[in-house]
Amino acid sequence: MSARDDILALGKRVGQSIIGQDTMVERLLLGLIANGHLLVEGLPGLAKTRAIKSLAKNLDAELSRVQFTPDLLPADITGSEIYFSEGGKGEFKFQQGPIFANLILADEVNRAPAKVQSALLEAMEERQVTVGGKSYPLPDLFMVMATQNPIEQEGTYPLPEAQLDRFLMHVEVGYTDEQSEAAIMRLVRSEETATKSKPGKSDDKLDPKAVFDARAEISAITVSKPVEDYMVALVFATRYPDKIDADLAKWLQVGVSPRGVIGLDKVSRAYAWLKGRDYVTPDDVKAIVHDVFRHRLILSYEAHAADIGPDKVIDRIVERVAVA
Structure with missing residues (x-):
């Protein structure tokens, strides 16, 4: 099988246990093959945690939940340095923390103060951890999926813009439809029965080499000059909105950073690859621009007062910016 067949098969297996959330599963795969991190936002019980657990179950990778x-x-x-004493001599040794896994689930990331949130910064950007003046590299296969609840604000600490910018995509998860809801009940019921009858049984896992092969192929995906433009x-429409739309100028306070265009390029190439093409089209860019821009925009007071969210702003940008 090709790397693309392996990744599509992985997505299909993950999707079998995540009913009605096809977009979240696809974005999870995109983050994996684009070598980026995801911020997933949604109400409790929408399979956010279950999604990355299912990914780890079907991929030969270690999962840590924090x-x-x-x-x-x-x-x-x-992790931290711990003092060990043996044979009358003592020394400090570094004890690795949960960040040294392949897949990291940072559950309800906005419930910890900024000092703790910042512990993820170096790991997510530099792919290493520095403790006691010494740096320790993280695994080659490394992805952080952070979750947060959009409605509970009491006892939370909003993520600073610097950390939000480290996430490749901000994925919003909504409720499933009625048919999917019924299928979820049947799935959980069948899983309970299977656990009682065949405890401990697990399927074959995908070799991480398929992920690295996919990344190599994605790096060769063609992006034409018009699509680059x-x-x-x-991106520039978010920074200078007054040049294309008067309402956008009122709604936007700060536009997308340079990481935004890098993310747009990476995810659009990964999306095109998943769709079986070796080149990126403007429609590929439009398909993923909301997830890449959503967390990188800072809206004005006027936008919040008018109940204008990031998605509506991005919709207006896509509508106003013409394809070359």
Whole structure:
């Protein structure tokens, strides 16, 4: 099988246990093959945690779950130096924290204070952890999926813009339809029966080499000059909105950073590859621009007062910016 067949098969297997959330599963695959991190936002019970657990179950990768709470310490994530004594001599040795896994679930990431949230910054950007003046590299296969609840604000600490920018995509998860809801009940019921009858049985897992092969193929995906210009135009529309639309000028306070155009390029190439093409089209860019821009825009007071969210702003940008 080709790398694309392997990744599509992985997505299909993950999707079998995540009913009605096809977009989230697809974005999870995109983050994996584009070598980026995801911020997933949605109400409780919408299979956010289940999604990355299912990914780890079907991929030969180690999963660490960190439940973010107000009393969490940075060392609880990165690890710390511990004093060991043996044979009358003592020394400090580094004890790795949960960040040294392949897949990291940062559950309810906005429930820990900024000092703890910042412990993820170096790991997500530099792919290493520095403790006691020494740096420790993280695994080659490394992805952080952070979750947060959009409605509970009491006892939370909003993520700073610098950390939000480290996430490749911000994925919003909504409710499933009625048919999917019924299928979810049947799925959980069948899983309970299977666990009682065949405990401990697991399927074959995908070799991570398929992920690295996919990344190599994605790096060769062609992006034409007009499509590059379109990506740049979308980014610049967020920075200088007054040049294309008066309402946008009122709604936007700060536009997308340079990481935004890098993310747009990476995810659009990964999306085109998943669709079986070796080149990127403007429609590929439009398909993923909301997830790449959503968390990188800072809206004005006027936008919040008018109940204008990031998605509506991005819709207006896509509508106003012409494809070259």
